[in-house]
Every structure is written in C-alpha cells, then in structure tokens.
Amino acid sequence: MQYSFAERTKAMLSSPLHFMRSLSTRDSFISFAEELPAEELFPVSSLEAAAAAVISKSPAALQYGEPQGYLPLRKWLCTNFKQMKHTDVNADQILLTTGSQQAVDLLARVYVEPGDPVLVEHPTSPGFLQILKMQGAVIVPVEGNEDGISPEHLLQQLESLRPKLLLVSPNFTNPTGVLWSLERRKEVLEICKSRKLLIVEDNSYGDLHFGGITEKKFYTEYPSLFSLDEAGKGGQVLYIGSFSKTVVPALRTGWAAGNKAMIETMVMAKQLADWQSSHFNQCLLHYLLESSTFDIHEHVQMLNREYETRLKLMTELLKRPAWKGARFEVPKGGMFIWVKLPEALDSVALLKCSLDKGAAFLPGTLCYAKGEGSGYIRLNFTHPGRDELLLGMNLIGEAISEFTARS
Amino acid sequence: MQYSFAERTKAMLSSPLHFMRSLSTRDSFISFAEELPAEELFPVSSLEAAAAAVISKSPAALQYGEPQGYLPLRKWLCTNFKQMKHTDVNADQILLTTGSQQAVDLLARVYVEPGDPVLVEHPTSPGFLQILKMQGAVIVPVEGNEDGISPEHLLQQLESLRPKLLLVSPNFTNPTGVLWSLERRKEVLEICKSRKLLIVEDNSYGDLHFGGITEKKFYTEYPSLFSLDEAGKGGQVLYIGSFSKTVVPALRTGWAAGNKAMIETMVMAKQLADWQSSHFNQCLLHYLLESSTFDIHEHVQMLNREYETRLKLMTELLKRPAWKGARFEVPKGGMFIWVKLPEALDSVALLKCSLDKGAAFLPGTLCYAKGEGSGYIRLNFTHPGRDELLLGMNLIGEAISEFTARS
Incomplete structure (x- = not known):
C-alpha cells in the first residue's frame, strides 16, 4: 500500500538526524555527535x-x-x-x-x-x-x-x-x-x-x-x-x-x-x-x-569536576597541528564545544571521511533552520573517557589533514 | 500574560476527561471509570x-x-x-x-x-x-x-x-x-x-x-x-x-x-x-x-481466571432490583461492561449523584465524538476487588434508585 503521509512529515523525512541516528547503534566507533552523559559515573x-x-x-x-x-x-x-x-x-x-x-x-x-x-x-x-x-x-x-x-x-x-x-x-x-x-x-x-x-x-x-x-x-x-x-x-x-x-x-x-x-x-x-x-x-x-546514601548536589559536583577535566583535555587536543586554524570558545559548562573548522572545510564532507576512520561529530548544519553552518561542528566532551578522547580526536584530526593536504 | 493557545487545544480544554481525571487522585472512593489492572496481581x-x-x-x-x-x-x-x-x-x-x-x-x-x-x-x-x-x-x-x-x-x-x-x-x-x-x-x-x-x-x-x-x-x-x-x-x-x-x-x-x-x-x-x-x-x-521465574502465558491465564470471576460478580450485581431495566451483553474478555441505563436515566446526572456517594463510572458520552450516548455507562471490572465491587455497585445502585423514585 502506498501511504499518503501528512504534509508535515516531509521536513522530518529529509532530516540528516535520521542518518546520524543510524550511526549510534554501531559499537565500534567513537562518537562526539550525541549528548550522552558518562555512564561510568551513574549512581x-x-x-x-x-x-x-x-x-x-x-x-x-x-x-x-x-x-x-x-x-x-x-x-x-x-x-x-x-x-x-x-x-x-x-x-x-x-x-x-x-x-x-x-x-x-x-x-x-x-x-x-x-x-x-x-x-x-x-x-x-x-x-x-x-x-x-x-x-x-x-x-x-x-x-x-x-x-x-x-x-x-x-x-x-x-x-x-x-x-x-x-x-x-x-x-x-x-x-x-x-x-x-x-x-x-x-x-x-x-x-x-x-x-x-x-x-x-x-x-x-x-x-x-x-x-x-x-x-x-x-x-x-x-x-x-x-x-x-x-x-x-x-x-x-x-x-x-x-x-x-x-x-x-x-x-x-x-x-x-x-x-x-x-x-x-x-x-x-x-x-x-x-x-x-x-x-x-x-x-x-x-x-x-x-535517600540518605545519595546526595544529588555532591553527585553533580563530582560530574562537573570530571566533565571539566574532559573539556580541558579536548581543548588541548584542539590545539594540535591538524586543527590549525580551527576556532572555538571554551565553554563554562554544558556538554559541547562548538568549533569553526579551518577555512574552506565542509563539515558534512569531513564527517563522511571521519566516519570511515571510526569517529563522529555533529555537523553544524543540523543546528540551523536553513542548513547554514557548514563550516562548524559540535563536539561532545562528556561521554568519551580519556582514551576515547585521545583516539577520536586523532581520527578526526587525520580526516582534517587529508582534506587540508588535498586543497 | 494572556496565552493565545493554538486553535486545536479548544476541543481539548472542554473535555470532560479533565473532570474525570481529577477524581482519580482521591483515595476514598471506588472507581469503575478507569481502565486499571489489579495491582494485587502484579508480578x-x-x-x-x-x-x-x-x-x-x-x-x-x-x-x-x-x-x-x-x-x-x-x-x-x-x-x-x-x-x-x-x-x-x-x-x-x-x-x-x-x-x-x-x-x-x-x-x-x-x-x-x-x-x-x-x-x-x-x-x-x-x-x-x-x-x-x-x-x-x-x-x-x-x-x-x-x-x-x-x-x-x-x-x-x-x-x-x-x-x-x-x-x-x-x-x-x-x-x-x-x-x-x-x-x-x-x-x-x-x-x-x-x-x-x-x-x-x-x-x-x-x-x-x-x-x-x-x-x-x-x-x-x-x-x-x-x-x-x-x-x-x-x-x-x-x-x-x-x-x-x-x-x-x-x-x-x-x-x-x-x-x-x-x-x-x-x-x-x-x-x-x-x-x-x-x-x-x-x-x-x-x-x-x-527469566525462568516468570512465565507470561501462565501469568496472563491467572489474570484471565481472576478477571472472569470479577466479571461474573459484576454481572450478578447488575441483576439486582436497583438496576432493573438496565441492558448489557456479557463480554468474552477485555476490561469493561457497557451498560444501557434504565429508561430515561442520564449518565452524567447519575455520575454526579454517584460521586457524592463515593463511586464512579465512565459516562457513555465520552465514547462518542458528538457526545451522544447519554443513556450508557462503562464499568471496569478488572481493578476493584470483591469487596469494592459489592460496595461500589451498591452505591451506584442507590444513586439509580433515587433517580427512579423521583421520576
């Protein structure tokens, strides 16, 4: 049967979120694309x-x-x-x-x-x-x-x-x-x-x-x-x-x-x-x-110390040569760093290349109603642990270097 | 601030479900209005x-x-x-x-x-x-x-x-x-x-x-x-x-x-x-x-035996004098009996009287797009235990008798 979906679903059907989501079920790679908390810190x-x-x-x-x-x-x-x-x-x-x-x-x-x-x-x-x-x-x-x-x-x-x-x-x-x-x-x-x-x-x-x-x-x-x-x-x-x-x-x-x-x-x-x-x-x-065994304020303070450490590591990694020309502000909280890619790099093209290497991020275009922001990416720093941060940022760095070498 | 809600909320705002829902938070009375399973049978x-x-x-x-x-x-x-x-x-x-x-x-x-x-x-x-x-x-x-x-x-x-x-x-x-x-x-x-x-x-x-x-x-x-x-x-x-x-x-x-x-x-x-x-x-x-300690088929068979017993009790109670003239089919499953009230009784008026006595049912009007069905009520038989069934049906019966005596 041919379905006649409501008109409003069309915008939804074409969403690149659909594509991004299908990635999240793969175990083998490192994702900075989502907004996951660190499960090793769960109470x-x-x-x-x-x-x-x-x-x-x-x-x-x-x-x-x-x-x-x-x-x-x-x-x-x-x-x-x-x-x-x-x-x-x-x-x-x-x-x-x-x-x-x-x-x-x-x-x-x-x-x-x-x-x-x-x-x-x-x-x-x-x-x-x-x-x-x-x-x-x-x-x-x-x-x-x-x-x-x-x-x-x-x-x-x-x-x-x-x-x-x-x-x-x-x-x-x-x-x-x-x-x-x-x-x-x-x-x-x-x-x-x-x-x-x-x-x-x-x-x-x-x-x-x-x-x-x-x-x-x-x-x-x-x-x-x-x-x-x-x-x-x-x-x-x-x-x-x-x-x-x-x-x-x-x-x-x-x-x-x-x-x-x-x-x-x-x-x-x-x-x-x-x-x-x-x-x-x-x-x-x-x-x-x-419950007397759990204090949410202490718990959140612990999360914040740990997440701040991860953020610091990620900003250090963003200073490596591959990322030369990238620009970002260090946030005072939250879960993301918003990065302007080195000149002329397209986030969606870069994502495809990164995925082949085994790492993902959110392309900036998903954060704009009209798909602008192709020069930006969003990186999550709360979910990946230290080793994943090092490896994942390395893989994306490799992808950037390939693009930079080509141009 | 005066809110300008979307047009579509108007049908929602006037719904009698809103009124019915507010009742469910009271502990002191017996409700046949909802579709609750029996919690004493939960695994x-x-x-x-x-x-x-x-x-x-x-x-x-x-x-x-x-x-x-x-x-x-x-x-x-x-x-x-x-x-x-x-x-x-x-x-x-x-x-x-x-x-x-x-x-x-x-x-x-x-x-x-x-x-x-x-x-x-x-x-x-x-x-x-x-x-x-x-x-x-x-x-x-x-x-x-x-x-x-x-x-x-x-x-x-x-x-x-x-x-x-x-x-x-x-x-x-x-x-x-x-x-x-x-x-x-x-x-x-x-x-x-x-x-x-x-x-x-x-x-x-x-x-x-x-x-x-x-x-x-x-x-x-x-x-x-x-x-x-x-x-x-x-x-x-x-x-x-x-x-x-x-x-x-x-x-x-x-x-x-x-x-x-x-x-x-x-x-x-x-x-x-x-x-x-x-x-x-x-x-x-x-x-x-x-899990080996739980068999859903056995569990559901147990539920069905118990619910059938409650249904039988409710149909017996519907044969009492107060309900004279009420009509219903005994269902072969599910959670409800659908009852046509004795001639000339209005379900919403009867509900108000029943609520005063401490028992509730669903007025039939909520089951029709245009609010027809004022002569019908829906009774749930899965949630109330034996004592509640006896008492609740008695209370509604009393309400009916008051209306019948008046007319």
Whole structure:
C-alpha cells in the first residue's frame, strides 16, 4: 500500500538526524555527535537499592499514576527550586515529562499554529528545530554574541514578524555553549514582557557548570529568566528541566514549570500524547533523591569536576597541528564545544571521511533552520573517557589533514 | 500574560476527561471509570529481581537507548507474534512506545491532516477521540453489531467521504467489549484493501480473554487483521499492542507493528516527540520475560481466571432490583461492561449523584465524538476487588434508585 503521509512529515523525512541516528547503534566507533552523559559515573548502587525499595514497598508504584506526574517528585522539585535556584514554585505549576524534549514538544503542540513565526537562537538545538518543523512553524533566528541573543535583533524581528514564542537556553546554549550575562537576561525578559512574547527557557544543561562554584552561587549569578519573572506568576516564561544529565537518561524524566494555566493545558496534551510518563521511574527517582546514601548536589559536583577535566583535555587536543586554524570558545559548562573548522572545510564532507576512520561529530548544519553552518561542528566532551578522547580526536584530526593536504 | 493557545487545544480544554481525571487522585472512593489492572496481581517479586539484575549487570541500561526501542525486546515480540499469534514480523517492523496511547498518537501525527475524515467504531475509545480531535480530524463513526463494524455502513461512509484511516479494536472494543467474528474481520479487511484505507488495529485488550481457552487457540479463532494482512507486508494494517494490561502499566511499554516504511516514519516522529521511551523499563521488561521465574502465558491465564470471576460478580450485581431495566451483553474478555441505563436515566446526572456517594463510572458520552450516548455507562471490572465491587455497585445502585423514585 502506498501511504499518503501528512504534509508535515516531509521536513522530518529529509532530516540528516535520521542518518546520524543510524550511526549510534554501531559499537565500534567513537562518537562526539550525541549528548550522552558518562555512564561510568551513574549512581548505580544507589539506584539498585532504590528500585528494590520502591517495588517491594507497594505495587502502587507499578500502577498507572497521575498524568501530571508523581506529586512527591514535583514537591521535591519545588524544594530544590527554592533552596538552589531561589525560586518559589508550587507543585501544580510543574508537569513531569518524558525528558525535556517532550516538554518542548507538548508546548509546541498546544501553542504553535502552522505558519506561526517562532524565534530561536542562531544556531540552536537540532531537537528544537525538528519539533518546530513538525508543527509547521516558521523558524526565525535571532543573532547573538557571547552574552546571549542580541536585544536589537530581537526587537527588529519582533517588529517585522509578530512571533508568538521565543525558545532559548541561556545556560550553555546548545550548540554554542554560550552563558548569557545577567544584564542580557534582564534586557531580553523586559522586551518579551512588553511585547507579550512567551519565552521557553530550556535549562537542561544549567547544572553542569565548571570552575568549582556551587549550584547556589551559580544561580545567584545567573538566575533563570523564569526566576526573574517571579517563577511563572507573570506567566512570561515556561521553564524546562531534566534529570537526564544529572542522574541518568534512561529514567526519561524531565519537567516543565510555568504558570498554572499553561501547565494545565499541557497536562491535557500530555494525557492524549501518552497518558503519562513512567510512574515507576518517577517513584524510583524520588526515592533516590530522598535517600540518605545519595546526595544529588555532591553527585553533580563530582560530574562537573570530571566533565571539566574532559573539556580541558579536548581543548588541548584542539590545539594540535591538524586543527590549525580551527576556532572555538571554551565553554563554562554544558556538554559541547562548538568549533569553526579551518577555512574552506565542509563539515558534512569531513564527517563522511571521519566516519570511515571510526569517529563522529555533529555537523553544524543540523543546528540551523536553513542548513547554514557548514563550516562548524559540535563536539561532545562528556561521554568519551580519556582514551576515547585521545583516539577520536586523532581520527578526526587525520580526516582534517587529508582534506587540508588535498586543497 | 494572556496565552493565545493554538486553535486545536479548544476541543481539548472542554473535555470532560479533565473532570474525570481529577477524581482519580482521591483515595476514598471506588472507581469503575478507569481502565486499571489489579495491582494485587502484579508480578512484584519477579520484577524486583529483574530490576536488581538489570541495574547491576551494566550501567548501559541507564543510558540513552535507541529511539525505536530496545532490540532484544523487539525480537522477543517477534518470537511471541510467531508462537502465539501465528504472525511473522521482523524487529525493524516494530516501534516501542510509551503505552498504546502514544502509538496511536504518533500514527495520527504522521498520517492525519486537519480536516481529514477518520473512521472509528461507534462508540469508541475516549483516548482515540482525544487524539483525533487534537489532530483536527473529522471523526466519522461506523455503526456495528455483535460481530463488529457493519460492512454496508463502512462502504457507505467510504463512498461519500473518502477517509484516510479506520481505527478499530476487534478484540473487545472499548467500550462495548465486542469481539469481531472471523467472517467480519475478513470482510472489513477486504473492503479496506480494495479502497486503500489504512487500518489501525488496537489489540491492547486481546490477551485478556475468558472461558479458559489458550492464547494460541484464541488467536487461531480470532486472528488479528494484521495477521490476515500477512503481518504488515501488505501494509494495510498498523497493529498496536501493550504490556500495560498483561504485565504492569507503570513500565509504560506499548508498541506499533506494521509495514517497515510506516514504522520508519513513526520512529522519526517518536524521536522528536520524546527522543525515546525509557530504555531502562524496556531492559527490565525483557529481562522479566526471559527469566525462568516468570512465565507470561501462565501469568496472563491467572489474570484471565481472576478477571472472569470479577466479571461474573459484576454481572450478578447488575441483576439486582436497583438496576432493573438496565441492558448489557456479557463480554468474552477485555476490561469493561457497557451498560444501557434504565429508561430515561442520564449518565452524567447519575455520575454526579454517584460521586457524592463515593463511586464512579465512565459516562457513555465520552465514547462518542458528538457526545451522544447519554443513556450508557462503562464499568471496569478488572481493578476493584470483591469487596469494592459489592460496595461500589451498591452505591451506584442507590444513586439509580433515587433517580427512579423521583421520576
């Protein structure tokens, strides 16, 4: 039978993410393309104890739960918001989702009409771009610099297009790793407030910050837009978070926090999308977070020390001769280095060559709505261990040298 | 801030499911409204052992997995399809989802355009109706009888509307509990084949069949449309299944099985919707299903014996004086009895009165696109134990008597 798929799937079908994904199932090579945490740092024994305790305590943990998510875990998030992020949120302002990706998708489904202009950072997350394409949004990039998106360009795009939504990641933007300044956060929020533009603030990477500063101190210096907007009371900002990078990805637990009216609508969309995320995983996470054998703040500090070491090694490797002419900023957190390739090198051609050698990265083109950015690549430094970093960067370096020799 | 939600959310906002859901969080009353399995029958100790084994074996179970789902679990499903359902399927024809609800939602997202006519059984699952409304489909009911939907009415709707899709549950239709005859299955498939109409066949309830017959025998007598269509080779049928009713709901594992081209497109939609369902839960399920301490066939036979006992008790209670004039067929499986209320009783008014007394059911209106069916209710018999069944049916009976006395 010949299928007549909906028009909107066409953008999806042609996506190079499809190609990239097929690679991830191969064992034999080193990938800097994805955004995986280091599994050797997972809190395995605490999770094993938590699973046993949760299952043996009551079969209710294995039953259907609430579409909005397990209330004790939502309450834990409220306490964490208050203690670490200086933000007052109520449990009914939180929806637990299947990772942060679903939180953004649900928002897009309830908020974006086909043809609606939506503003994004330039470049931005490939996952966001896929969601917006599926909803038929007109994706409009806003230029920025090392302090965040440009208020002037934002105003200009607002005047001409009257968009409904702005999607940003002020803490270590994917892929560039930019950490917005406090001043820029305030400016952007003020502009959006005055124009009634809803902001979706993805903070999936914010807890991964380097330099040894505490979570409390980090969020004092870099308050979320959500916090600056009085935690959703104003309703200007929908905040997105996740346990995928700070605990483990396979429990697939992210969340959206925002104004109650927005969350209620998203809960209804959640219900029809998959009824609810895994109640068992939410109970397990909650048990872990409350357990005396596990301290998430210590755990994340350990992750940050280790990831910072990996980042330093990768930036050292980027100074080797093969990479001569490459340009990058060293990020202060997150999971990626965004690299401008030596002049005239095309990232997709380079990727093919690297793959033959056994190493992968994300070509920059996937981070732009119109496929620009062919001269950029995104490198993940959190997943590969020391040996993989050395070998993988060597292999990509060899691929670069071949291109450079040819030209 | 005043939100301007997408037009499509309006149907969702007014849904009475919203109201029904808020009830489920109250502990103090007895609900026959939902579709919950009995948690006292969950394979708790086997699951506890499986969780411990999976976590301690390798941290890879806690990492991101494949968007299409854990390959060994997909392969287990293929073996099960072959041995129990006489159907040859390959692992690349299967997508693991967050319950069967997400499988239907993903199909709708890739296949249904706003304004597309979609055929459904009359009445049908409230969850399906919500998905179709969200996609902006024009929902078109097809009448049926105790053998399944009417071929004549199907042909008539096909002629006049040229729909893209037919959604059915031939094994114990939700809410009516109808089990389609083999003859009717063949007729409907032939009609859809000749008109190139895609069928989505939900088999979430099929394994819950009563009368002591084995799974093998049941699926010989009642082969799925998918099996009659050579397991997706023809591409006419997309099959939907779930472990929610046969193992536990909280692992949120369902699946779609179909033609490879369809599954590939759905995998891409899955990826943007939430990247992937819980890899951990899929590993856990696979370990359980392969474990020597758990036999899913014996487990489901035990469930079926127990559920049949509860069904018998409920049908006995429906013969009490308060229910005089109520009409129903005793289903041969599934989770529900569909009851026509004594003359002139309105299900929503009766629900309000029942809720005051501490018992709930699903009003029939939620099973019709246009809110018909006010004289019907759906009763779940799998979740309540003996005492709850007695008490809950008593309370609803009291509510009925009050109405009858008044009129």
